Amino acid sequence: MNRQIERWIHExxxxxxxxxxxxxxDLAGIRNHVHKMLETMPEQTSLFYAIKANPDKRIIEALLPLVKGFEVASIGELLLVREVSKSxxxxxxxxxxxxxxxxxxxxEGVAYLHVESLLELRKLVMLAKEWNRHTQVLLRINLRTNTLPQTKITMGGRPSPFGLDEPFIEEALAILRDEENEHVHFSGFHFHSLSNNLRAELHVDMVHLYLQKVEQWKRSYGLDVQVIxxxxxxxxxxxxxxxxxxxxxxxxxxESEALQALKDTQLFFEPGRFIVADYGYYVAEVVDIKQSQDQFFAVLRGGTHHNxxxxxxxHNHPxxxxxxxxxxxxxxxxxxxKAKVTIVGELCTPKDRxxxxxxxESLRVGDVLVFEKSGAYCWTISHHDFLGHPHPEFYYIT
Structure with a gap:
């Protein structure tokens, strides 16, 4: 645990x-982590931060000088990034x-818009013409394969609401190549098949699969792919x-031949959780300890409405x-x-755990629990206002 946090708790x-x-x-920790990530990235690659993991404005500001840019998934996230930087x-x-x-x-001049359906693409072509604005698109593709790594959250290689299945690529390209379309420009492909893969070797294999598929499509459809x-x-x-x-x-x-074969094509990565998870801490005080039959429960000022x-x-959060x-x-x-204790929150539901x-070894009412790895998908995915308990405070290590 960060010793600064322990001192801050006592103060x-x-x-x-x-x-x-x-x-x-820990904004300083996030910056140092990203510096180290960038040091080992191949020349053809760029790092974006997916702000859905944690859209805290201070985190976006801390990352602004380091990452190539930001990935957003809503108009709210888009406008939040534009509050920090117009360019x-x-x-x-x-x-x-x-x-x-x-x-x-x-x-707002997004660099690339990820197209996820044929209807979305048709709407975009119509609106771009209507507004007389040019935009670059990446087609998000859901691969038909059973070779992707298996994780708790999988968005590709199976029936999915995300992206276009491979057989729809030809139709999407036909829409883009239609003579009526002068404003929406094809730049490449987007893939996001899973979340929270822990095995680096499998992730390399997955990226190789992406690159191989794109090479096939380049030959089949005569494509100039600028971005993957x-x-x-x-x-x-x-x-x-x-x-x-x-x-x-x-x-x-x-070291892979597939990456070297990219030449001028850019390869983007857009992690969220991996950038910020280890640099956030949820701090909650024990307000009661009770025994129910043969089990002990520690009740927090806080709970799943915050995390x-x-x-x-x-999972059991560390x-x-x-x-x-x-x-x-x-x-x-x-x-x-020297007891087993179940950590629960202040909500009136048994799922608040x-x-x-x-x-x-020991726990007393008034002691404070520091939940590590709480920098990603903890606060913003929570049901903050259920039962009307006060929100937590927010502090930053700079």
Whole structure:
């Protein structure tokens, strides 16, 4: 755990009487992490940040000087990035773009718009002509294959609402090549087949498959492919399994003949979770410890309305205990020693659970739990206002 957070918890306790509940984002750690990622990336590749993982404005600002640009999946995310920079390159994805979002994408000058259906492409051609705006598109393709790595979240290689199946490529290209279309320009392909893959070797194989497919399509359809966006999906381990080896991934990629054959074609990656997950901490104080039959439960000031990821993914979220000395009451302080404790939140639902049967040496009411790896898909996917509990505070390490 970051020692700065531990010091901050004790300082906060000295100045406040209410139980602590906060997110802490290590902006300096994020920047250092991205610096190291960039050091090993092959020359033909570029790094974008998918802000769906965490759209905190301070994080976007911290990454602005480092990444090639940002990937967004809604008009809200698009406008948030444009608040930070009017000119940074933006990739705009999402399976359900409305007319107003397509118009906004053109108005705000996105670098590439990911087309996910034939209807979306036809609408874009019509709107671009109507608004007299030029835009570059990448066709998002859902490959027909059973060779993709298997993860908890898979978006490709099976029936999916995301992207175009391979047989629709020809029709999409026909729409783009129609003489009525003068404003929407084909630039390449986009793939995003899975989320949270932990095996670098399999990820290299998957990127090779993308590159091989694009080579086939270039020959079959006579295409000039300027960009291949290989998406994200780089994994973060929330258990004892090894982390994704970024250095191994980039070194294997750099040595591959498929990458060298790209020549002037750019290869994009758009990770989100892998960039920020390890640099966010959810901090919540234990407000009660109770025994029910033969089980112990620690109740937090907080819960899944702030950090829904463990309930959503069905995992025990890693945490550590910060012991505290504050106890302002005249009666004994509840505690457990050498026991299994289930960590739950303050909501009136049994699904408000962050860790089941955590084996703890000691835990007291008033101690603070720091949930590590809470920088991605934790706060923003949560049902913040269920039961009306106050939101957490937000702090930043710069």
């Amino acid at each position: 906060w306790h000295e100045q406040n009487s209410e139980p602590i509940c906060a997110y802490v984002y 940074v390159p933006i990739l705009f994805g999402g399976p359900g773009k409305k007319d107003m979002e397509l118009e906004a994408a053109m108005k 966006n290989a998406g994200g999906g780089f994994g973060v381990s929330y258990e004892d399994t090894p982390e994704f080896d970024w250095q191994l991934f980039t070194s294997m990629l750099a 829904r990821l463990p309930a959503s993914w069905g 945490f550590c205990v910060v012991p505290t000395v504050r106890w302002p009451y005249p009666f004994p302080r509840p505690e457990v020693d 962050l860790h089941t049967d955590a084996e703890l």
